[in-house]
Amino acid sequence: MEVIKVLSEDQIISLKTNLNTVQELMKKTNDNSWINDFFKETEPFKKTKYTMDNFELDMSSENPIDTDYINAKLIHEHLKHLPDSVLCDERLWVGLSFNKFYNYLMYRWNPLNEKSFTKLEYRWFFKFKYRRALFFHGLARLFWLAKFSYNEKLENPYELTEFCFRHSEILERMIFRNYSCSSLVRLSIISAIKKFIEDGGNFTHKMNDNIMKYMSFLGGAFILDSFEEKELQEKIYNKLIQLYIEEEPTQTAFKL
Amino acid sequence: MRIKAKLYPYPVLAPTFNNDYVDSDFNIEIISQLTPNEVVLNFVPILSNKGLKKLINEGKANFIVHIECALTSYREIIKISEEGLTYKIPADKIEGVVYLCPFIIATQDINGYVNEKFNEDYSNTAFDIEKGNILAVGQEASFFAEKENDDLSNVPSIFAVTEVKDPERKGIVIDNTGNKINIQLPEKEFTQFKIAMNNPATMSIIHSMIIIPALMKCFEDLKNPELFQQHIDKRWARAIKKAVKKLGYEFDRETILSLNSFEISQKIMDNTICRGIIDIQNIAKLEGDDE
Numbered sequence: 001m002e003v004i005k006v007l008s009e010d011q012i013i014s015l016k017t018n019l020n021t022v023q024e025l026m027k028k029t030n031d032n033s034w035i036n037d038f039f040k041e042t043e044p045f046k047k048t049k050y051t052m053d054n055f056e057l058d059m060s061s062e063n064p065i066d067t068d069y070i071n072a073k074l075i076h077e078h079l080k081h082l083p084d085s086v087l088c089d090e091r092l093w094v095g096l097s098f099n100k101f102y103n104y105l106m107y108r109w110n111p112l113n114e115k116s117f118t119k120l121e122y123r124w125f126f127k128f129k130y131r132r133a134l135f136f137h138g139l140a141r142l143f144w145l146a147k148f149s150y151n152e153k154l155e156n157p158y159e160l161t162e163f164c165f166r167h168s169e170i171l172e173r174m175i176f177r178n179y180s181c182s183s184l185v186r187l188s189i190i191s192a193i194k195k196f197i198e199d200g201g202n203f204t205h206k207m208n209d210n211i212m213k214y215m216s217f218l219g220g221a222f223i224l225d226s227f228e229e230k231e232l233q234e235k236i237y238n239k240l241i242q243l244y245i246e247e248e249p250t251q252t253a254f255k256l
Numbered sequence: 257m258r259i260k261a262k263l264y265p266y267p268v269l270a271p272t273f274n275n276d277y278v279d280s281d282f283n284i285e286i287i288s289q290l291t292p293n294e295v296v297l298n299f300v301p302i303l304s305n306k307g308l309k310k311l312i313n314e315g316k317a318n319f320i321v322h323i324e325c326a327l328t329s330y331r332e333i334i335k336i337s338e339e340g341l342t343y344k345i346p347a348d349k350i351e352g353v354v355y356l357c358p359f360i361i362a363t364q365d366i367n368g369y370v371n372e373k374f375n376e377d378y379s380n381t382a383f384d385i386e387k388g389n390i391l392a393v394g395q396e397a398s399f400f401a402e403k404e405n406d407d408l409s410n411v412p413s414i415f416a417v418t419e420v421k422d423p424e425r426k427g428i429v430i431d432n433t434g435n436k437i438n439i440q441l442p443e444k445e446f447t448q449f450k451i452a453m454n455n456p457a458t459m460s461i462i463h464s465m466i467i468i469p470a471l472m473k474c475f476e477d478l479k480n481p482e483l484f485q486q487h488i489d490k491r492w493a494r495a496i497k498k499a500v501k502k503l504g505y506e507f508d509r510e511t512i513l514s515l516n517s518f519e520i521s522q523k524i525m526d527n528t529i530c531r532g533i534i535d536i537q538n539i540a541k542l543e544g545d546d547e
Contacts, residue, residue, distance in 0.1 A: 013438050014418040017431075021421040038421075083348030084328040130327055130352070148329075181324055181331035221264060222388035223322065223361050225333045231387075 002054050004082075005045035006095030014039070015098075016125055019117045027112050032102040045099050050086065052078050057104040064108045068142065069165035071104075073158050075139060076146035087147075090126040090133070093140040097124050101139055109138045135175050145171055148180065151187050160190045167193070169205060173212050178219075184232065185224050189215065192236035196244075200253030207243050214239050266383035267374050269305060269360070269392035277373045280305035283394040284321055284336060284358035293347050295401060297323075297356070300340040307371035308360055308392060312338065316364055317391055322357040325350040325401065350401040353489065358394030362387055400494070414492040415439060415467065419446035430470045432477065435491040437470050457539060460532040468521050468529065471496070475517035484509055499524045 007015075015022055015038070025034040035044055055078050058067045079087065086092055097105050106112075109123035126133035126140075134140045148171060149161040164171050170193060179185045189211070197203050215236070218224060224232065241254045267276035271283070282305065287298040301319045303309055311317035319336040323345070330349050334341065345354075368382040385391070416436040420429075421443060429440040441449055449466070452458040474496060477483040487493045497507040503523055505511050522529060 009436060010416045010418070013416040013434065013436060017418045017438060017440055018421045083346075084330065085348045085351040088328050088351055131329065144329075178324065178326065181326065181329040220262060221390065222386070223320065223333060223359060223390060224388070225322070225331065226320070226361055226363075226388045 001051045004048050004050040004052055004092070004095075005099055006048055006089075006091040007044065007098060008046055009091060011039060011044060012090060012094050012125065015094075016121075019120055023111060023117065023120060026106075032098055035098055045095055048092075050082055052081075057101060059104060059107045067108070069162055072142040072146040072161060072165065075142045076150060076158075076161075079143055080147070080150075087140075087143065088131075088134060090137075093137050094125055096139055097137075105138050132176065144175075148175065148183075148186055149190055151191075160187065160194065163194050164190060167197075167203070169208050173208055177212060177216060179215055179224055182225050184227070184229055185215070188227075188229055188232040189236055191229075192233045192240060195233075195237060196240040201240060201244050202248065202251075203240075204247065206247065207240065210243050211236065211240060214243075264390070266369070266385065266389070267371070267378055268390060269308065272393070272395055276375050276378070277305060277371065278375055280308075280373045282308070282358075282360065282392040284319060286321070286356050286358070286397045288356075288397075288399045290399070290401065291347070295345045295347060295350065295354075295399070297321075297343045297345070298340065299334070299336045299343065299358075301336055301338060301358075303360070303392075305371070305373055305392075307373065311362075311366070311391070312360070316362060316366055317360050318363050320359050320361055322359065323354065324357075325352065325354045327352040330354075347401065352401060354399055354401055356397045356399075358397075359390050360392035362389045362391055402491075402494075414495045415470065417441060417446070417449060417466070419443055428466070428469075430473045432470075432474055432487065432490075432492060437474060437492045439466055439470050457535055460528045460535050463525055463528040464532040468518075468525060471521035471524060472517045475512065475515065475520060478512045479509075479517075481509065484512070496524070 018038075022038070025038060028034070036042055038044075055074060057071045057074060061067050082092075105124060109119050111117070111119035111124065114120075121127045122136045123138040126137055128136065134144045145164065146158065146161050149164045150157050151160050154160070170190060174180045174186065174189060193203055193211070215224070218235070227235075244251060244254065264276075268274065269277045269280055269282050271281055281302065283302050285298075285300040285302060289296045289298075299321055303312075303319075308317065312319065319338070321334045321336060322331075323334065324331045328349060328351050330345075332345075334343050362385045364387050366385040369385045370380060370382045374381075414436055417439045418441070420440045423443065425440075425442050427442070428445070431438040431440060449462065452462045474487075474492065477487060478493070478496075500507050500511075500515075500520065503520070505515065505520075
């Protein structure tokens with residue numbers, strides 16, 4: 001077990017105020033040791049009352065994006081015991097980024113070859129306000145994408161997570177809609193799409209957009225959370241078939 | 257979920273934005289109380305419409321409150337009985353704005369639904385209602401969940417004074433785009449600032465030089481309607497709101513516009529400039545004595 005360490009809000013503001021210097025220091029040093037000099041402290045990371053198992057993220061693939069699913073699973077498995085209010089906190093994620101998972105962030109979101117600060121701002125810090133930032137930050141996004149697709153009722157609770165990393169457009173479109181806050185709604189959508197594909201359907205980007213719009217429409221007249229998971233899943237599945245038939249009238253996978 | 261005025265394909269009792277029903281009323285009164293470990297919510301339904309009451313008594317409809325905190329992705333629907341309900345949310349499940357929306361929803365399909373208080377436009381039309389359909393919409397409520405005991409550290413100040421590690425940068429920059437007011441100082445001045453802040457004799461002088469102009473900039477920003485909307489949920493804006501209210505003012509745009517930014521900033525900081533002048537005199541006197 002190790003104590004989770006974070007950076008304070010003022011330290012994060014200080015790093016963000018000096019992005020140019022931060023990037024230069026990152027270029028000059030192979031590890032995160034420059035942070036001590038930056039803050040003129042021997043231990044800039046602050047201990048919290050929270051602990052986690054000692055674990056490392058996978059950096060084995062030449063193509064870092066291929067490690068996303070396994071790392072999402074790892075990070076979710078080891079941090080899911082923390083309170084949600086902490087898991088939304090920039091200090092946690094920035095603290096982990098510049099300390100324990102510095103090498104991973106360099107591997108997955110290396111900001112050093114950029115003329116701008118885009119990766120540094122969006123993937124190492126919280127750039128956006130509210131929930132949006134959670135799905136951009138290099139570590140937070142892994143955790144929250146896993147949390148959003150984790151289904152403890154399944155034999156493999158990460159079955160839908162794996163599916164979502166293969167079809168990243170589903171959660172990418174869903175997470176910015178309010179109904180995605182409901183695990184019932186989220187899991188019903190993902191499960192219905194998975195079943196639709198398994199049954200031979202061709203799930204296109206257009207269908208993805210349309211099914212998300214359909215959910216917003218449905219949420220206008222119904223309280224989505226009042227449905228049983230099976231009922232909602234069925235409604236979505238039927239809509240997917242309708243959309244598919246409209247898009248590909250010659251399809252043979254589903255009977256009219 | 258936020259309540260918006262919208263059209264439904266059947267009559268919905270929504271006294272705040274439509275007149276689909278006459279002589280009827282619906283709301284769920286919500287009282288929230290924040291404690292360090294939980295938020296206690298008290299719900300009391302108010303309904304004056306016989307037809308809807310009958311549906312509830314027959315188990316065909318329910319009072320519910322939809323609770324949502326977008327930041328932590330917390331979302332629940334709570335079924336409320338006619339007598340009301342007390343419900344507790346653990347404090348670590350929510351953060352920031354939490355919205356509460358009261359509804360009456362159908363718990364099963366209701367074919368041929370009519371209500372004697374339908375607006376006459378609907379005359380005696382009957383409607384087929386599906387399970388989950390919204391039958392009545394109350395008034396949205398919200399509260400701000402901000403922990404007094406922060407989970408990751410102590411409660412932070414609304415000011416962050418940071419060093420700009422760029423020798424080319426001259427002058428002070430005030431950045432209030434985040435939750436804190438970030439006062440950026442060049443390297444040399446930052447070092448001096450840290451020394452001065454540790455000396456009680458110079459604290460008022462530093463506040464006068466740095467905090468007062470930062471507060472003035474914030475007040476000037478709040479006078480701009482667009483910036484007012486952008487800043488209003490930020491922690492520094494909420495702290496200023498509290499301070500302004502403590503001084504006996506309202507915190508709406510009209511009042512802000514009528515306030516003199518310099519005067520109100522001084523009041524919030526308890527006339528630190530006057531104290532700073534006295535401190536300068538005292539320092540000068542001490543230095544004179546040393547000589």
